[in-house]
Amino acid sequence: xxxxxxxxxxxxxxxxxxxxxxxxxxxxxxxxxxxxxxxxxxxxxxxxxxxxxxxxxxxxxxxxxxxxxxxxxxxxxxxxxxxxxxxxxxxxxxxxxxxxxxxxxxxxxxxxxxxxxxxxxxxxxxxxxxxxxxxxxxxxxxxxxxxxxxxxx
Amino acid sequence: xxxxxxxxxxxxxxxxxxxxxxxxxxxxxxxxxxxxxxxxxxxxxxxxxxxxxxxxxxxxxxxxxxxxxxxxxxxxxxxxxxxxxxxxxxxxxxxxxxxxxxxxxxxxxxxxxxxxxxxxxxxxxxxxxxxxxxxxxxxxxxxxxxxxxxxxxxxxxxxxxxxxxxxxxxxxxxxxxxxxxxxxxxxxxxxxxxxxxxxxxxxxxxxxxxxxxxxxxxxxxxxxxxxxxxxxxxxxxxxxxxxxxxxxxxxxxxxxxxxxxxxxxxxxxxxxxxxxxxxxxxxxxxxxxxxxxxxxxxxxxxxxxxxxxxxxxxxxxxxxxxxxxxxxxxxxxxxxxxxxxxxxxxxxxxxxxxxxxxxxxxxxxxxxxxxxxxxxxxxxxxxxxxxxxxxxxxxxxxxxxxxxxxxxxxxxxxxxxxxxxxx
Numbered sequence: 001x002x003x004x005x006x007x008x009x010x011x012x013x014x015x016x017x018x019x020x021x022x023x024x025x026x027x028x029x030x031x032x033x034x035x036x037x038x039x040x041x042x043x044x045x046x047x048x049x050x051x052x053x054x055x056x057x058x059x060x061x062x063x064x065x066x067x068x069x070x071x072x073x074x075x076x077x078x079x080x081x082x083x084x085x086x087x088x089x090x091x092x093x094x095x096x097x098x099x100x101x102x103x104x105x106x107x108x109x110x111x112x113x114x115x116x117x118x119x120x121x122x123x124x125x126x127x128x129x130x131x132x133x134x135x136x137x138x139x140x141x142x143x144x145x146x147x148x149x150x151x152x153x
Numbered sequence: 154x155x156x157x158x159x160x161x162x163x164x165x166x167x168x169x170x171x172x173x174x175x176x177x178x179x180x181x182x183x184x185x186x187x188x189x190x191x192x193x194x195x196x197x198x199x200x201x202x203x204x205x206x207x208x209x210x211x212x213x214x215x216x217x218x219x220x221x222x223x224x225x226x227x228x229x230x231x232x233x234x235x236x237x238x239x240x241x242x243x244x245x246x247x248x249x250x251x252x253x254x255x256x257x258x259x260x261x262x263x264x265x266x267x268x269x270x271x272x273x274x275x276x277x278x279x280x281x282x283x284x285x286x287x288x289x290x291x292x293x294x295x296x297x298x299x300x301x302x303x304x305x306x307x308x309x310x311x312x313x314x315x316x317x318x319x320x321x322x323x324x325x326x327x328x329x330x331x332x333x334x335x336x337x338x339x340x341x342x343x344x345x346x347x348x349x350x351x352x353x354x355x356x357x358x359x360x361x362x363x364x365x366x367x368x369x370x371x372x373x374x375x376x377x378x379x380x381x382x383x384x385x386x387x388x389x390x391x392x393x394x395x396x397x398x399x400x401x402x403x404x405x406x407x408x409x410x411x412x413x414x415x416x417x418x419x420x421x422x423x424x425x426x427x428x429x430x431x432x433x434x435x436x437x438x439x440x441x442x443x444x445x446x447x448x449x450x451x452x453x454x455x456x457x458x459x460x461x462x463x464x465x466x467x468x469x470x471x472x473x474x475x476x477x478x479x480x481x482x483x484x485x486x487x488x489x490x491x492x493x494x495x496x497x498x499x500x501x502x503x504x505x506x507x508x509x510x511x512x513x514x515x516x517x518x519x520x521x522x523x524x525x526x527x528x529x530x531x532x533x534x535x536x537x538x539x540x541x542x543x544x545x546x547x548x549x550x551x552x553x554x555x556x557x558x559x560x561x562x563x564x565x566x567x568x569x570x571x572x573x574x575x576x
Binding site for chain 2: 056085092093099129131
């Protein structure tokens, strides 16, 4: 139930971000050619928004098991062993996200207060996506882990 | 250090670790061993994905999604029917031509195959073609989608190798047309051999009507590709403008287009972007180590002996890429392997733009060859056919693709001439 709410929320934010960057890209073209004054911050902000789309998208992809690996070797294993193996991978992923989370917090604390190049906004507003993404992806993996073992019974 | 890096990476990949995260994991293990600070992991995750050029990828994905949500694809089919439907094996030719039209709006072979297999496979089966032949045609023809601009693999190649995306797009036009021609020839041979039906008669009136119907869809490539070649837009801006036209036009022309469909297209775009971008992010993290260790230079030096024989070297690169394409998705192959191959290609004197087209063609074939065959598997999933059934026919088309690959590899004029011509 809570997971479904989270899925909906992330999907909604992602959709708005994709729509937003599309519109922003077109508006900046329009400004350049028709109004003859460019938006200096459009390119930098669009790049940052792509980071947000990417990491929210990564969460959505985890929820649908779309992050693929090369599974031809693992496919040969009996089903029980496969399940154990994928659980090991999930555990490794959670450790990975925890490591990145810790170091990204350090990073945000150090440079988060600086302003970005083209607008009076703090960098932290954008780079905070990395720790957020770590938490979201870890949640998605944990949910997957639970589901994998519940499906069996 | 290089040994640790490769060992960890290959182990993680062999045991089905999701590829993008295998790259990050390898970096997280190797960075402390190299005496560096792990803080560079989040820094690279962010800076690797922060790119206005790569923003073209989600926008082209969105354009593909909009095409399947509206009647744009159907209008292109109708145009193709009225143009080549009268030929023997007509619908197979229509299939090729529709894919060539779609290719100017879509940058992903998987998206094209997903849209068109829903339309063509039932239609061709009804007209008396074997279902597996219809599926094979749709799967292989979708490759045209990543050769004729726009092309998502080319955007990724351009970004990873610092090659102009515009030049790559221009270079893809002629090989794309050659590929389409070669597919039509293959379809013609099939049609003769198996006596495929002549489906329609040529009618000028029908052609006029379908041209009118396809006016708006054709406006997208004219604006997008034209604007890009003319230097009016960057690839990203062209994609953004294309999406808006596709959306407005598609919404007007398709009575069953709803807000819900638009929302779903946006969410799907974000999700697929997430998959591709985790590869980009992971390789960006690993990239600092790869650069530190000068791995590409070592590879190029190790293969120095081949550099004296460019013909052989190019053949070996092609074979390597074909095998790679069987096991990796196109985006992963480009992001992981191309930076390593670039110095070697430069050494034997291959133009980076020409090399980009060679890579894209190779990986286009890779999308058709199991075990990892994204396009083939998409078509199989939609049609309910098995890989073996479709491969019975598609293997002949793979030979065609290989022939085109060889032609393009050894005749740089196919990719570079057009750029000289327009400049």
